[in-house]
Amino acid sequence: MLAEIITIGDEILIGQIVDTNSAWMAARLNDIGIRIKQISSVSDDKQHILTALAEATRRADIILITGGLGPTKDDITKKTIAEYFDVKLVENKDALDNVIAIFARYNRPLLEVNRLQAQVPENCEVILNKNGTAPGMWFNVDGKIYISMPGVPHEMMYMMDDTVLPKLKSTLKLPFIIHKTILTVGEGESFLAERIADIEDSLPSYIKLAYLPKLGQVRLRLSGYGEDEILLKDKVNEFAAKIVERVANVVAAEEDIPIEKAILDFMSGKGVTLSLAESCTGGYIAHLITQHPGSSKVFLGGVVSYSNGLKESVLGVKNATLGQFGAVSRETVMEMVAGALLNFKSDYAVAVTGIAGPDGGTPDKPVGTVWIAVATINKTVAKKLTFGNKRKQNIERSAISALSMLNTLLHENGE
Amino acid sequence: MLAEIITIGDEILIGQIVDTNSAWMAARLNDIGIRIKQISSVSDDKQHILTALAEATRRADIILITGGLGPTKDDITKKTIAEYFDVKLVENKDALDNVIAIFARYNRPLLEVNRLQAQVPENCEVILNKNGTAPGMWFNVDGKIYISMPGVPHEMMYMMDDTVLPKLKSTLKLPFIIHKTILTVGEGESFLAERIADIEDSLPSYIKLAYLPKLGQVRLRLSGYGEDEILLKDKVNEFAAKIVERVANVVAAEEDIPIEKAILDFMSGKGVTLSLAESCTGGYIAHLITQHPGSSKVFLGGVVSYSNGLKESVLGVKNATLGQFGAVSRETVMEMVAGALLNFKSDYAVAVTGIAGPDGGTPDKPVGTVWIAVATINKTVAKKLTFGNKRKQNIERSAISALSMLNTLLHENGE
Numbered sequence: 001m002l003a004e005i006i007t008i009g010d011e012i013l014i015g016q017i018v019d020t021n022s023a024w025m026a027a028r029l030n031d032i033g034i035r036i037k038q039i040s041s042v043s044d045d046k047q048h049i050l051t052a053l054a055e056a057t058r059r060a061d062i063i064l065i066t067g068g069l070g071p072t073k074d075d076i077t078k079k080t081i082a083e084y085f086d087v088k089l090v091e092n093k094d095a096l097d098n099v100i101a102i103f104a105r106y107n108r109p110l111l112e113v114n115r116l117q118a119q120v121p122e123n124c125e126v127i128l129n130k131n132g133t134a135p136g137m138w139f140n141v142d143g144k145i146y147i148s149m150p151g152v153p154h155e156m157m158y159m160m161d162d163t164v165l166p167k168l169k170s171t172l173k174l175p176f177i178i179h180k181t182i183l184t185v186g187e188g189e190s191f192l193a194e195r196i197a198d199i200e201d202s203l204p205s206y207i208k209l210a211y212l213p214k215l216g217q218v219r220l221r222l223s224g225y226g227e228d229e230i231l232l233k234d235k236v237n238e239f240a241a242k243i244v245e246r247v248a249n250v251v252a253a254e255e256d257i258p259i260e261k262a263i264l265d266f267m268s269g270k271g272v273t274l275s276l277a278e279s280c281t282g283g284y285i286a287h288l289i290t291q292h293p294g295s296s297k298v299f300l301g302g303v304v305s306y307s308n309g310l311k312e313s314v315l316g317v318k319n320a321t322l323g324q325f326g327a328v329s330r331e332t333v334m335e336m337v338a339g340a341l342l343n344f345k346s347d348y349a350v351a352v353t354g355i356a357g358p359d360g361g362t363p364d365k366p367v368g369t370v371w372i373a374v375a376t377i378n379k380t381v382a383k384k385l386t387f388g389n390k391r392k393q394n395i396e397r398s399a400i401s402a403l404s405m406l407n408t409l410l411h412e413n414g415e
Numbered sequence: 416m417l418a419e420i421i422t423i424g425d426e427i428l429i430g431q432i433v434d435t436n437s438a439w440m441a442a443r444l445n446d447i448g449i450r451i452k453q454i455s456s457v458s459d460d461k462q463h464i465l466t467a468l469a470e471a472t473r474r475a476d477i478i479l480i481t482g483g484l485g486p487t488k489d490d491i492t493k494k495t496i497a498e499y500f501d502v503k504l505v506e507n508k509d510a511l512d513n514v515i516a517i518f519a520r521y522n523r524p525l526l527e528v529n530r531l532q533a534q535v536p537e538n539c540e541v542i543l544n545k546n547g548t549a550p551g552m553w554f555n556v557d558g559k560i561y562i563s564m565p566g567v568p569h570e571m572m573y574m575m576d577d578t579v580l581p582k583l584k585s586t587l588k589l590p591f592i593i594h595k596t597i598l599t600v601g602e603g604e605s606f607l608a609e610r611i612a613d614i615e616d617s618l619p620s621y622i623k624l625a626y627l628p629k630l631g632q633v634r635l636r637l638s639g640y641g642e643d644e645i646l647l648k649d650k651v652n653e654f655a656a657k658i659v660e661r662v663a664n665v666v667a668a669e670e671d672i673p674i675e676k677a678i679l680d681f682m683s684g685k686g687v688t689l690s691l692a693e694s695c696t697g698g699y700i701a702h703l704i705t706q707h708p709g710s711s712k713v714f715l716g717g718v719v720s721y722s723n724g725l726k727e728s729v730l731g732v733k734n735a736t737l738g739q740f741g742a743v744s745r746e747t748v749m750e751m752v753a754g755a756l757l758n759f760k761s762d763y764a765v766a767v768t769g770i771a772g773p774d775g776g777t778p779d780k781p782v783g784t785v786w787i788a789v790a791t792i793n794k795t796v797a798k799k800l801t802f803g804n805k806r807k808q809n810i811e812r813s814a815i816s817a818l819s820m821l822n823t824l825l826h827e828n829g830e
Contacts, residue, residue: 011627013451014594015442016636016671018435022456027430036428037463041437041454044625048452055470113605152628154808179429190528210459212426213567221431256431276719282705283698286719290697293773293806301721303729304691304701310716310759314729344725358708391708393569 001174003029003062005039006052008077009151012041012067021066021156028160033174034062035225044068049080053146061144062168067151069117069134078137081148082121085141089119092126095135102133124148127163131155138167145171176229180240181256182220184247185404189213192220192247199242207236215393215400217252217259252407259403260288266410267298267348274406275344276302277315277336279327280354280370285399300346305336315339328353328365330382337373337380348376348410350402354385356394370398374405381409416589418444418477420454421467423492424566427456427482436481436571443575448589449477450640459483464495468561476559477583482566484532484549493552496563497536500556504534507541510550517548539563542578546570551578560586591644595655596671597635599662600819604628607635607662614657622651630808630815632667632674667822674818675703681825682713682763689821690759691717692730692751694742695769695785700814715761720751730754743768743780745797752788752795763791763825765817769800771809785813789820796824 005025011017019041026036037060042052049068056063068077082089096118103110117133120126127136127147132155139146147164149156184192189211193200200209206226212219220243224236244251253262267274276286276299283304289295303314308327311317316339317332325331336351354370361367368387373380385401387394420440426432437454444451452475457467464483471478483492497504511533518525532548535541542551542562547570554561562579564571599607604626608615615624621641627634635658639651659666668677682689691701691714698719704710718729723742726732731754732747740746751766769785776782783802788795800816802809 010623010625010638011636012438013441013454014445014638015438015440015451016596016627016634017629018433018438019454020433023427023430023433025430026428030429036430037458038467039428039434039456043452052453108603108606111605111609113608154803154805181431188523190526191523193528194526208425210425212431214432219431221426221429223425223429278698278701282710283693283701283717283719284705286693286698287702290699290719290721290771291807291810295697296721296775299721301719301725301729302698303718304698304705304716306705306711306714306716313758314716314718343728356705360711388569390569392706395706 001034001062001172002037002060003034003064004037004056004060006049006056006063006065007039007041007151008044008049008065008067009041010044013043021151021153024153024157025064025066025160028165030177030179032165032169033177034168035177044076046076046080046083049077050084053081053084057144063144063146065146065148066156069148069150077148078120081137081146085121085123085139087121087123090122091118092120092135094128095120095126098128098135099133127159129155129159130162131158136163138164175225175227176232178224178229178232178236179256180222180236182240182244182251183253183255183257183259183262184218184220184250185216185252185259185407187218187247187250189218192218192250196243196246199239199246203239204235206232207239215397216404217400219256221256252404258288259400259407260285261292263403263407263410264289264292264295264298268294272298272347273300274298274348274350275300275340275346277340277349277351278302278304279306279311279336279352280356281352281395281399281402282306282356284395285350285352285402288399288403300344302340302344311336314343316343326365328355328369328371330371330384333371333373333382334380337375337382341375341377348374348406350374350406352398352402354394354398356391357389358391368394370394370401372398372402372405374402374409376409376413379409379413381405416449416477416587417452417475418449418479419452419471419475421464421471421478421480422454422456422566423459423464423480423482424456425459428458436566436568439568439572440479440481440575443580445592445594447580447584448592449583450592459491461491461495461498464492465499468496468499472559478559478561480561480563481571484563484565492563493535496552496561500536500538500554502536502538505537506533507535507550509543510535510541513543513550514548542574544570544574545577546573553579553582590640590642591647593639593644593647593651594671595637595651597655597659597666598668598672598674598677599633599635599665600631600667600674600822602633602662602665604633607633607665611658611661614654614661618654619650621647622654630812631819632815634671636671667819673703674815674822675700676707678818678822678825679704679707679710679713683709687713687762688715689713689763689765690715690755690761692755692764692766693717693719694721694726694751694767695771696767696810696814696817697721697771699810700765700767700817703814703818715759717755717759726751729758731758741780743770743784743786745786745799748786748788748797749795752790752797756790756792763789763821765789765821767813767817769809769813771806772804773806783809785809785816787813787817787820789817789824791824791828794824794828796820
């Protein structure tokens with residue numbers, strides 16, 4: 001079963017916002033066996049939307065549309081869909097009740113533009129929007145399904161999980177798609193490919209292998225397509241196991257999770273705790289960790305010691321060390337990690353200090369110079385890394401490198 | 416001048432990665448007056464890529480392709496482009512020299528798959544990839560320009576800035592597009608629309624206004640299209656000034672920057688400093704701030720006090736306060752913000768404590784309960800907010816609310 005996603009909105013086409021909706025929708029649809037043929041972002045323009053609908057209809061069975069359903073004047077999706085199906089807009093009672101209830105809840109007067117949000121093409125079923133005023137719409141036309149949802153991510157997500165996915169599952173007879181992902185760290189794409197070339201060559205035609213490299217990590221994704229769920233799972237798992245065995249030294253997780261989640265799961269299983277002393281990563285590692293539910297079982301907290309003052313007062317880094325070796329040095333990062341272990345009373349600690357850039361480098365320590373230390377009571381490992389001059393990349397690469405080092409220490413330590 | 420972006424890769428269509436490249440490219444192209452007509456994500460499939468190329472060629476003058484140029488077997492873009500133009504692949508000396516140089520630099524053996532990366536369609540000009548082994552490709556065919564680049568973001572970005580954008584500017588005579596964005600916080604989209612309806616109605620046809628709502632913020636974007644750059648700038652600025660005057664009480668910035676950047680710029684101008692005490696936001700506010708160059712002028716640092724232990728030891732929150740009122744309470748957040756001001760020696764401080772979820776709520780304090788305090792030496796403001804049960808949203812909304820409160824305090828305080 002093939003689907004297409006059409007996102008509507010000039011804000012995507014001028015690059016003001018990143019289209020995160022489509023990836024989320026694609027992942028959810030894949031989970032229930034619906035493959036996405038194409039994702040298209042088009043402008044708030046009637047003719048362009050009509051063309052996109054016609055093209056998608058030729059290629060796919062299910063067409064999902066997001067965006068262009070807000071209350072303001074730049075939203076034309078609804079009218080265009082009505083024109084596409086050659087039907088009128090009519091006021092829908094359920095949608096109106098929802099709009100009225102939401103405005104009542106927030107004690108806000110109902111404006112005429114809000115009332116207009118309850119108008120929908122007459123051939124649709126309304127999908128209730130529990131998080132906003134714009135109704136979703138479901139159309140069955142000539143054997144195809146069209147679903148239109150608002151572009152506000154949490155409104156769309158709720159509609160998908162609450163209504164759209166259950167309804168698609170109950171309406172359609174779907175084939176199976178099984179994905180299995182192996183997260184590796186510390187080895188390049190082509191070296192991995194060489195190591196597992198014979199396994200890849202032996203894959204049956206209904207299983208595909210993809211390499212997804214990102215910042216020192218490579219995800220290996222096996223995808224199996226077919227009718228027989230049990231056979232498919234067995235075969236995908238069989239080949240995944242062969243790959244894991246072959247490249248075991250660089251495998252961080254055997255599922256599609258980020259490295260910090262793999263670490264959290266592992267540490268949680270062992271009952272050990274973590275703290276952080278972040279300088280150039282500026283809270284990014286803490287953020288990566290704390291976005292995951294349950295992280296408080298493992299993560300005690302940390303300090304973002306941007307100023308030297310905080311390195312001294314919170315971590316106990318010696319003023320003399322900062323003076324003699326500088327904030328970005330082996331000596332400082334070792335005192336930072338020791339201070340985190342001691343002051344935050346965790347079993348493991350990670351410290352990062354570096355020059356994220358774009359300014360602040362010296363001939364000695366150019367922008368992109370980063371010292372990372374990971375430690376537990378009986379062992380500390382420190383490493384200097386040299387990245388480029390792009391701030392965001394340096395922050396991300398430092399964080400992933402620090403997590404990789406922690407992952408290695410945890411496994412070496414037999415935790 | 417119209418362009419289209421085609422991103423190639425199953426990883427986008429199964430939702431494993433978010434397509435951030437397209438937004439970045441679109442913004443850069445807009446800056447030089449090239450409008451994006453459509454962004455399409457298609458699969459690693461020859462026929463599908465051929466169709467996408469043909470469709471884009473019908474609509475646009477410039478077709479930019481990313482993805483599918485890595486060294487591994489799942490990459491077929493290059494061969495498909497050669498087939499599309501009906502030309503052969505040939506080894507390119509510059510591209511090969513680049514591959515050899517990169518492998519030499521990292522002291523790695525050159526594999527056969529890497530050498531194959533130097534093969535390109537014979538009708539292309541090679542775009543040097545200084546950050547990787549896959550060459551970019553530029554084609555001039557039948558009055559259209561085709562540009563193919565790797566999907567790895569920093570490789571693509573470097574090629575765009577270093578080669579593609581300068582070459583497009585020197586080759587084409589481009590019209591002007593002027594965008595002007597006003598960032599507002601604390602008022603909904605439809606209320607803003609009501610307040611400026613007459614201004615919007617008076618806009619000339621060559622200026623469009625868009626509302627871009629996100630998490631309690633609404634960006635108002637004016638876009639002017641035309642030939643006369645000076646007139647266009649004047650007119651866009653004139654209407655922007657009218658809007659800013661009308662809704663001055665909710666304007667946080669008169670440019671397209673995030674709220675934390677507006678705050679950093681403002682505080683930097685006043686020479687005042689900031690520290691943070693983050694509990695449920697888990698370092699996210701610190702990360703938002705420290706992703707901006709120059710943030711160290713304003714931001715001294717902060718603590719991610721996930722455990723009660725750190726709230727006591729680093730911030731000086733009283734054990735009795737935590738015991739009597741709990742970690743998520745007015746009393747605790749007031750002690751947290753006072754502790755940050757005192758211990759981190761900053762002029763302003765922000766503290767956040769809450770229950771991000773999905774678990775950990777009580778009937779009294781359900782998931783989504785968040786206390787935020789902002790303070791300076793002579794004033795502290797604390798507020799309780801109640802969000803939903805979605806962890807990531809609660810973290811983001813808490814962060815944006817905290818920054819909004821800080822923004823208000825800064826401006827009220829006459830800083």
